[in-house]
Amino acid sequence: MTLSVHLQHHFPGLNLDMAFEAPQGVTALFGRSGSGKTTLAHAIAGLFHPDQARITLSGRLLTDTKAHLNLPPHQRRLGLVFQDGRLFPHLTVAQNLTYGQRFAQGSAPRPGLDAIARLLDITPLLARRPAGLSGGERQRVAIGRALLSGPQMLILDEPLSALDQARKHDILPYLERLRDESHLPMLYISHALDEVARLANTLILVDQGQIRAAGPLETLLADPDLAPALGLRQAGAVVTARITAHHADGLTEALLPGAGPILLPRLAAPIGASVRLRIAAQDVILSRDRPEGLSALNILPTTVTRLRRGDGPGGMVQLQLGESLILCRLTARSAAALTLEPGMPCFAILKSLSVSA
Template sequence: MTPPALSVHLHQALSGFTLDVDFDAPAGLTVLFGASGSGKTSVIDAVAGLGRAATGRVALGDRVLMDSAQGLYLPPHKRRLGYIFQDARLFPHMSVERNLDYARRITRAPSDRPAFDRVVEMLGIGPLLARRPSRLSGGEKQRVAIGRALLARPRLILADEPLAALDDARKAEILPYFERLRDESDVPILYVTHAATEVARLATTVVALDAGRVIRQGTAAEVLGDPSFTPGGDRAMGAVIEAVVKTHHDDGLTELDAGGVPLLLPHIDQSPGDRLRLRIAAQDVILSKTRPEGMSALNILPGTIADIHYGNGPRAVVSLDSPAGRVLARLTKRSVHALDLRAGVKVFAVVKSVAVAPGDVGGPAR
């Protein structure tokens, strides 16, 4: 059995609740997901070694970073971690190039220009090297911060809500770079967010927290597709499916193949044959017991109802299995009863092409 890249067992009394988490994370990008105040940042700070309030054990591969039973607490600078914060925290008096080289200089590590050039190319920051942070956009600053964390030669990268301070356009700019980091670097990543879009796009593994406890762990599809679990609220609920780019049409739509079912979305800047991962929010799915005709929606997925989850109030969430994978639809209980929906009933899921936001489409973890 392959040992986990990161093993975390922590206990800490916090204001309002007790942090009590226990999880193992494989290689790749592990997302700590949950609402604000669920304990995500407390976990990442304990892994970083910022304080000794937490007890327990944290190991990175076979290297123990903390073991309170043995009185072992490696200081942050000996843990070999790269930390990416919400704000880039670049040194304003240094150029981008000197900011990137900062970690090497303070550790007196030898220069490694090929590694430096690889990171600069991966993040597309070559044209920025001579600039100072005051002349960078928010997205550019965050790319430089990612590069600086990588060039510290870390054994683990910690990212605490790294997109929270950016607008939607800058988030869309940065997400592909985190995908490249996940796929092209062999350094595991522990990434904190409360945004379902980031979970769907980036996660290899999701560890969901609520009031300081792990309440769900699995793939993005498993966690976001669980109708009984909504740490991001109803709007976070939805399917995460994989598809292949089939062709680009002259009218500006891209056709995908999702398990043999065609999906049409606004133009996606990927080549035919490329694999994608996309999120379809439950609130954007309509169900019909007969195949719809004479309507504007272009995407129709046949499926069979797997189960129906009834929440508080008028809401119900229908889970159906389709050739594209598990799909969720958020309906009213009245609609469920009016259509006589139940497990085993065949239905058609209708999704508007424009309902899938560009930020909800990304590459699958390799």
């Protein structure tokens, strides 16, 4: 199932000119606030009428301004989740959930209320009203309501931005479960790269109303030329590993394809499971020779593939780590001292890892 978007619109001080295709899986629209992400999402959902647009979902025409076609939101079969949940305060959780069912179309079998409540762990909340729920609980109910509308695609517009860090960590596993178990295509809008790295398969980088880059998440996050647009402090690659052992000292061992084993804090996932690892560029140290006597447990052989000099004192180095690419952020002085150049072997010392099982 593919979402195809071609859109142009003029705002005072900002011209939107975007074209992309979102394949099956989770596609993330990522960019700074004010870059046009939410306007784009609203145009896809039929909540905003752009100057020019052609939008299709699996070949079904949603918007075509040249043909004067613009389906109303309730006919688009898109499940919408906003950052504030937008639940009906006078209805119980169960009534909010079933409200979405009235918009379901077609006779194809779909999960019912009980199945969605179990998926999102909200069965104990069904008799309560929104005022008595936490922010994370309200967002799970909003997601459930969208799912029960029988959508062909789910659009989540900054669904975690109104939550504190603890509530974000609570709800992210449910979004991962939704991704893995429902197989429903999702368009995920966010300016938080850690959320995008955990959830998305495809990344679309939006910058000042334009599409700066679009493609597989792992490829774009490892591109040193995109690091400034993604945010130097957030820059980092995502790699996939397979769990091979759980050790008695509280560590989990995983295998990076082509690179060898890596040690992680203990994970609950079973042996054989795949895990997605986020390696921040600022958490990678480089050494020409294999260092000895360090407390770091993960010292891996890599090869320099690309270097990008920054405008200031820093830069980015792209490294081949087995079958994957990662980034290292370092100063120009360090790069010169190491005499780094493409093709040079070196060792990457990983200070920390963010894990999404």
